[in-house]
Structures are given as structure tokens and as C-alpha cells.
Amino acid sequence: MLQNVVPSRRNFLVGLGKFAAVAPLVPSLPWAATALAATPRDACPPPSAWKDLAAQVSGGVLTPLDPFFGDVCRPNNLRYGTLPMGIARCLKTEDVQAAIRWVKQQGLPFRVRSGGHNYAGYSATNGLLIDMSLMAGVEVLDKKNGIVRVKGGTINSLVYKELERLGRTITHGRCDAVGAAGFLLGGGIGFNMRRYGVASDLLRSTSLVTADGERHEADDKQDSGLYWACRGGAGGNFGINTDFTLQTFPVDTVSVCQLTWTKDQAGVVYDLLQRLPAAPDSFGSKINITLPSIQQRCQGVGSNVSILAQLHKTKGTSLKQIFGPLWERADKRTVHEDIPYWVAQDFLSEETFPYYYQEKSSYMHSARITRAAVDAMFEAAKAMPGTSMPVAFKFFQTGGVINDVKPDATAYVHRGYDWLFSVEMNWWQTSDPQGLIDENLAWQKDFYALANKTCSAIGAYQNFPDPTLDDWAGAYYGANYTRLREVKKQVDPDSFFNYGQGIKPI
Structure with missing residues (x-):
């Protein structure tokens, strides 16, 4: 048993053999239960190899019996909760270099993780997880x-x-x-x-x-x-x-708001998509159309349209002026005007918890979004089978100075658009049967295709990786x-x- 060298943390390198002791961990990690069969236990490096790695990595090495293992390796998208054989915790560049040398010597698969929010699970592995979270500041x-x-x-x-x-x-x-x-x-x-x-x-x-x-x-x-x-x-x-x-x-002061509409939702969304691109570059927004869970439907909860928005100080312009008639049409308005920037971010921020999801995205020009296209999206939304969790389709406002940069000036090619569109699907594995999940994913695929076709949308955002894309290289880059x-x-x-x-x- 090798004690980890991180000061004031007792992480232990144990259970190295063929991972015979992994099973007791599973009840506390239900998201990873299906991953055990895929773990190549027979290919596990010998204890001496893990000991060598632990000696070279300042933050030590965690294995499945370590008390902190589950906290470190759990991804945000539980759909990809693969169990690694071990976790190398890097504190400095030399640790990263040592981890790279080690996986080469062992011929072991590996992944690198900072926050664990990769939508497609590309920061999960059944080999060595190179964890960067201690290299922070x-x-x-x-x-x-x-x-x-x-x-x-x-x-x-x-x-x-x-x-x-x-x-x-x-x-x-x-x-x-x-x-x-x-x-x-x-x-x-x-x-x-x-x-x-x-x-x-x-x-x-x-x-x-x-x-x-x-x-x-x-x-x-x-x-x-x-x-x-x-x-x-x-x-x-x-x-x-x-x-x-x-x-x-x-930073200076900013004004922020959240507006919600429950009536004429398709009309509101269309008006927002057409009106807001004319706002000054100091304005940013995200439109969210929330579709209720099965349980919420049973309680009579319907869909709603909401927007979060922020406006930096801009002479002669206010949030109310930017929204125009849509401001008074909102069922609910929460507004904070001229407040300190970082206080405003507390209002805008969200805290996410690990669950199961898939997201699909594309880029749109407001001029190519017709009222008929928006109506078609709302009509298609009615056919969503539903899961135990709410889902949404969203429009992140782009444009502004993003579009002043040429598409080939950096690797980020998505210039010249007004909106980044996405449609998510969320579920909870223990509550939603696989058949229902499959039905909802099929609905998501069809809804995405409809939105892209009717709005002439193209591309996909590389930070929302989608493993189902046919031409991911063209879409992302x-x-x-x-x-x-x-x-x-x-x-x-x-x-x-x-x-x-x-x-x-x-």
C-alpha cells in the first residue's frame, strides 16, 4: 500500500493486481456499473508499473478502492461513466510528461480531463485518466x-x-x-x-x-x-x-434580466430571433424553450419560452428598449439594472449536476429563419415522447465582434452567424426504460434535422461534441x-x- 504524496490528503494506491476488488465500488457508483465489463482487467499493468507511475506524479495515483476515486473520475454526462484503471493526478508539467511516458511504455489507453464536462464522453477511459484538476490557479x-x-x-x-x-x-x-x-x-x-x-x-x-x-x-x-x-x-x-x-x-456595472412567456410562444421566439441581432454588441442573450417532463405534464405543466440577457453600459440603450413590445408581453420579468458585473453573474450562472444527456447543435442566420420554420419546430416539439427530466431547445446569440474575425484567422471557423442553435435530450437511467430513451433520441434526431432544413442551418459547435454526426469534421471545423x-x-x-x-x- 503506497501513500499518496499530496500534503494533507490520504489517497492510497491499492488493489493493483487484476482489479478483483473493483466490485465493492459499484454500489456507490451506479453510473459506472455497466462499465466494468469493458474494463480490460487482464491487460492491467503489474503493481510495479503503477508504483513507478506513483513515484513520478506529484499528486499520486488513485485506483478504484481509493476513497476519492469516484469523486475524481465521475463525468458530468453519466452516459459515459467508464471506470479507469487508475487516475494520475498532475500538479505540474513534469507530471504530465511522466504520465505520457508511462502510457507509452505500458501501451495503455488514456484520456485527459480538467472538468469532465465533455458531452460525448471523450474525457473518459478504461485505461489511465490523466487528471489535471490539481493543476489549478x-x-x-x-x-x-x-x-x-x-x-x-x-x-x-x-x-x-x-x-x-x-x-x-x-x-x-x-x-x-x-x-x-x-x-x-x-x-x-x-x-x-x-x-x-x-x-x-x-x-x-x-x-x-x-x-x-x-x-x-x-x-x-x-x-x-x-x-x-x-x-x-x-x-x-x-x-x-x-x-x-x-x-x-x-468590469463595470451591467443590467441583466430573465423574461418568460407562456402565450404565443412560437410568435415570441420568431420575434426574438429577428429583433435581437440588431442589438448593440454590448448585449448578449440565450433563448430557452423548455419542454416538460412526463411527470410535469401529468401535473398540467406546459412548455414555456424564457430568455436570459445581459447588457453592458451602453449610452441611450436599455434592456426594455432592446426588447421593445416583447418586454410588455412577458408573463414574468426579473430585472436587475446597473448592478456590479460579478454580482450579475451570480444571477446568470447555473449549477449543473451529473445526469444523462445528449446535445445536438448548429449555426443559423436570422434572415433564413422564417415564421413557418419556427411554427414547425413548435409543432414537432409536441411529438416528443418525454422522459423523467425536462428538455429544451435553445438559441445562443452570437454575432457582434465574433463576425469581425475572418473564419480562417483562428481554428474557430463559425463566423458570420446570428445564433447557435441546440436541442438537448435529458434522462435518468434508473427512471427511464431504454426503449423510452431510444424513442426520445430518435425524436431529437428528427427535430434537429427539421430545424436545420427549415432554417438552412449548418455546422456544429465543437464544445458540444455530438457522436451521432455523420460529418463531424466538416461540421466542427x-x-x-x-x-x-x-x-x-x-x-x-x-x-x-x-x-x-x-x-x-x-
Whole structure:
């Protein structure tokens, strides 16, 4: 039994053999019960190999009998709750390099995780999980110009806390538990994106360890191709990013609101989709059409349309003016005007819990969204079989300065659009029978196809990975995919970093 070297934490490296002792863990990890059959126990490295790894990784190695194992390896999407053989907890770059050397020596599959929110489970593995969560923190590099360095395992909540202390902000999401690495590498959307660009537009440099175990500093002058690829090329493709240098912006007061409509819902959504793109770049919004669970239907709960919105101080403009007649038509309005920026984020933020889900996304131009198309979506929504959880289709407002950047200037190709559309499906495995889940996933697929066809939507957001996409490379990266493959060939010609929708070398 080897004691972990992390100070004040007693994590133990035990049960190494053939994982004969994994079974007692399963009752406390019901989401992982189906993963045991897929775990290659006969291929497990010998205890001496795990001992070697533990000696090289500052945060130690966790195995299934460790008391903290379930907390560390549990993903946000329980659909992909694969049990790893072990978890290497990295505290510094040298730990990452050691983990890469070790999996090469052992020929073991591996994945890298910061926050565990990969929608398609690409941060889960039945081999070694390289956990970055201990490599967390934010360092101020240039206070005057607002340049900060974010470590590779930092989650959003810590980024927000540090930026609040600085009186600064970036383009950020709403979920506290998302890993900053995955968020930044795939683009990164949020209420500030129309004003500052997607989060990857704010990336000034990044450090990463590539397949050869070497550390690279990538910016617009050195390793510029790799730097280009890291701004939208998605995580897990080119190496393990150990830190990110970002441009931040000073905060002031903002106005925020949530409006809800229950009547003429299709008309409201159509009017929002047509009206809001004309708002100033200082405005950001997300439209949500919530469809009730089976239980809620039985209680008489129907669908509703709601919007969350934020407006930075803009002379001569208010939230009420931006919404126009839609403001008075709302059944409910919650409004906070001219409040401190980070107080406003508490209103806008959401806390997510692990459950089962799938999301499908695409990009839309408001000019191509007709009233008939919106009516068709609402009509199709009535046919949703339903699960024990509510679901939704959503419109994240894009545009603004995002569209001032050329599609090939960074790997994030999705420029020139007004809306990022998505439709989610949520369920709870123990409450919803598999047949019902399959029916709902089939409905989701048909609904997505209908929305894309009627609204001439294209593409998909790489931070909402969808394993059912036929042409994921074209959807995520468009014309930039060829250049991404060239970068991949330069830094990882043998596809050491690979997953179901990983970029392939040219």
C-alpha cells in the first residue's frame, strides 16, 4: 500500500493486481456499473508499473478502492461513466510528461480531463485518466494590461473568483464546474462574446506537452501553427495544455434580466430571433424553450419560452428598449439594472449536476429563419415522447465582434452567424426504460434535422461534441479542417492523442 504524496490528503494506491476488488465500488457508483465489463482487467499493468507511475506524479495515483476515486473520475454526462484503471493526478508539467511516458511504455489507453464536462464522453477511459484538476490557479502576469495566466486544470469557478478580485472579466460560460481548458480550446461561448469575441479569441499564448513529451510555448511568433490550432481546434487533439495566457477586460456595472412567456410562444421566439441581432454588441442573450417532463405534464405543466440577457453600459440603450413590445408581453420579468458585473453573474450562472444527456447543435442566420420554420419546430416539439427530466431547445446569440474575425484567422471557423442553435435530450437511467430513451433520441434526431432544413442551418459547435454526426469534421471545423490536419501531422503524426472525433493527421 503506497501513500499518496499530496500534503494533507490520504489517497492510497491499492488493489493493483487484476482489479478483483473493483466490485465493492459499484454500489456507490451506479453510473459506472455497466462499465466494468469493458474494463480490460487482464491487460492491467503489474503493481510495479503503477508504483513507478506513483513515484513520478506529484499528486499520486488513485485506483478504484481509493476513497476519492469516484469523486475524481465521475463525468458530468453519466452516459459515459467508464471506470479507469487508475487516475494520475498532475500538479505540474513534469507530471504530465511522466504520465505520457508511462502510457507509452505500458501501451495503455488514456484520456485527459480538467472538468469532465465533455458531452460525448471523450474525457473518459478504461485505461489511465490523466487528471489535471490539481493543476489549478490564476496568475496575474501584467496587471496594467490585464494579462493573466490560467493553469490547465482550473475550473471556471476559480477563474471567476480570481477575475472578480482583479475587477476584470473575459468571455466566460455560466457553469462553474466546466474546465477552463476544454472551454477555451473549443471556442468558448458566453454573454460577453458579442463584445469581446469567443473565449479562444482572447488567448494570447498557451503551453502544452505534445506526444513526444516536449513542452511547447505557442503564440503568434513561436509555434504559430499550433497556437492557431489551439484557438478552436478543441481539446485532446494536439497535446495536453498546461496553461493559457489570456487578455482580460475591466468590469463595470451591467443590467441583466430573465423574461418568460407562456402565450404565443412560437410568435415570441420568431420575434426574438429577428429583433435581437440588431442589438448593440454590448448585449448578449440565450433563448430557452423548455419542454416538460412526463411527470410535469401529468401535473398540467406546459412548455414555456424564457430568455436570459445581459447588457453592458451602453449610452441611450436599455434592456426594455432592446426588447421593445416583447418586454410588455412577458408573463414574468426579473430585472436587475446597473448592478456590479460579478454580482450579475451570480444571477446568470447555473449549477449543473451529473445526469444523462445528449446535445445536438448548429449555426443559423436570422434572415433564413422564417415564421413557418419556427411554427414547425413548435409543432414537432409536441411529438416528443418525454422522459423523467425536462428538455429544451435553445438559441445562443452570437454575432457582434465574433463576425469581425475572418473564419480562417483562428481554428474557430463559425463566423458570420446570428445564433447557435441546440436541442438537448435529458434522462435518468434508473427512471427511464431504454426503449423510452431510444424513442426520445430518435425524436431529437428528427427535430434537429427539421430545424436545420427549415432554417438552412449548418455546422456544429465543437464544445458540444455530438457522436451521432455523420460529418463531424466538416461540421466542427469547416474549411479549417485541412490546416488542422497539417498541424496534427507536425506535432502528433501517429495520433497518440486520439478519440472518436479526434483530428487525424493529413
